[in-house]
Amino acid sequence: MKSLQDYITALERTGELVRIRTFVDPALEIAEVTDRMVKSGGGGKALLFENTGTAFPVLTNLYGSPARMCRALGIRSYDEVEQALTDLFAGLLRPRSTLWDKLKMLPVLKQAAQWMPKVVSGRGACQQVVMPYPNLSRLPVLQCWPHDGGRFVTLPMVHTKDPTTGARNVGMYRMQVFSDDTTGMHWHRHKTGARHFAAFAAQHPDDGRFPVAVTLGGDPVYAYCATAPMPDNVDEYLLAGFLRKRPVELVRCLTQPLEVPADADFVIEGYIDTHEPPVTEGPFGDHTGFYSLEDRYPVLHVTCLTHRRQAVYPATIVGIPPQEDACMAQATERIFLTPIRLVVAPEVVDIHMPIEGVAHNLAIVKIKKEYPGQAIKVAHSLWGAGQMMFNKIMVVVDGEASITDYPALLQHLAQHYNPETNTYFSHGPLDVLDHAAATPAMGGKLCLDATQPDVDTPDVASRKDRQDASCNEQLFACIHKGTPIPYARIVALFDDPVDIHDWATCLWLLGNHIDVARDCKIVHGQLIIDATTKATQIVPRRWPNPVCANEATIAAVDAKWPQLGLNDLIASPSLKYRQLLQGETAAVGMKDEV
Secondary structure, eight states: OOSHHHHHHHHHHTTOEEEEOSOOOTBTHHHHHHHHHHTSSTTOOEEEEOOSSSSSOEEEOTTOSHHHHHHHHTOSOHHHHHHHHHHHHHHHHSOOOSHHHHHTTHHHHHHHHTTSOEEOSSOOGGGSEEOSSOOGGGSOOBBOSTTOSSOEEOSOEEEEEOTTTOOEEEEOOOEEEEETTEEEOOOOTTSHHHHHHHHHHHHOSSOOEEEEEEEEOSSTHHHHHHHSOOOTTOOHHHHHHHHHTSOOEEEEOSSSSOEEETTOSEEEEEEEETTSOOEEEOOEEOTTSBEEOOEEEOEEEEEEEEEOTTOOEEOOOOOSSOOTHHHHHHHHHHHTHHHIIIIIOTTEEEEEOOGGGTTTSEEEEEEOOOSTTHHHHHHHHHHTSGGGGGOOEEEEEOTTOOSSOHHHHHHHHHHHOOHHHHEEEEEEEOOTTOTTOSBTTEEEEEEEEOSOOSSOOHHHHHHHTOOSTTHHHHHEEEEETTOOOSSOSEEEEEOTTSOTTOHHHHHHHHHHHOOHHHHEEEETTEEEEEOSOOOTTTSSSOEEOBOOOOHHHHHHHHHHGGGTTOOSOOOOTHHHHGGGOSSSSSEESSOOOO
């Protein structure tokens, strides 16, 4: 793809896109329509809202199915990328004992050099129109959920540079619009952009303007690369060049010393004043399916806003899974499996992060086991690798176990997991968005070792005989508080409104509602997991509500549905989850100190 418009044309040609010509309000309504579509089965279709009350259409759900995700990356399947990375690493890491061996590497190195981003002269398509005064209110920025703090840019590619090395980073950090020329910059302390900013502030005590450039749109591969877990000082546009097999062309910004893709749809240039105190940002209906609450983040001052002619504003919504970010996470699983094998844990055969685990709460890892304790070694290796440090629960299997066929996986666990001997607790960093952590961004971690034992024990032998239909129930039971389950090895406790027969919802709540160190215990041979909401005496902060549309928005979209061209009415997914709300606010409990 050479532009976002090329991607739209390709999707329309294959019936993967719907143009919506009826006015749909960027405040709440676009998100509600998109949420219905993405949860309609198979990810639904991409949506192009052409009547937004502004000069620009809005494109949503552009990555919301495996097929669209592969199309965005320019591949037919993830196997292509895995094989290409395997061949590349094999060539680069093979020992070179002779001159001839070294010469044979020249074509590989030449090919890799051709993927490097390059700066071209002149202006790019992204600078065809320069607004005389930067005015963010001219863009159709979405408010996704009723208790969001305002409108948020949700697919921004934020460009910064390391003040020491000059290495570029492209990250994706949501941006709340405060005024026509200011936004928040929601980068967590763990993120590279935040580290660049802190280093700049330390090195330039008198020059307080840290340059930032934000792009929207362009080749759809860019947004994925901005989310990818690239190592520090490795340019995200190198990954884009590798996937595209051609370099990303960059142009210089007009008011900041940074470069951006020439084919972007929008460029927001600005600076963050290191002398200016952070301000309150949020709440925001986040990818966990809950509101992330108010906190303090830096202010971006916009110095220039440019766009291409006939620009399209891309946006995503996040919330209760499934959302389209699950397809981006699936791409990451496949693309980064080879580097994990070669650099972190060579015994890893495969990794799967279920959608309900919202990327970091749950990971299933399959290994080639060779010695006792290897599952624990792998868990600690992965917990020390980039964004995997945020993982909360890791299940390790081996042998013929399937990690994506859930009934087969549960049967494997029932045969090989013993809570008393195969449960391992640890402690470490958690995602800043984890609302259940006893200490913000820190908490417990859990590894369930379900690999085959080295020798059969009486317990293992007895479990091998239990192959009947109740095998899964003997492993895992969801109950409401106070109900005894004498036979299950894992018992999860939920609040009364939760449908304990809805495993997807239970798994989503379980990952979000626990701090492993506080809420997981081995009692009489059972792993007990308390996945109920926690009182403020237990978690001394407000407890966030699930992200749901309000009744007025649901009614407005229902009434508008026949004009949208989306066939039969799709009921609001929020109707299922509104019973979990504790009042019509972003959170309940004591007021945060922000």
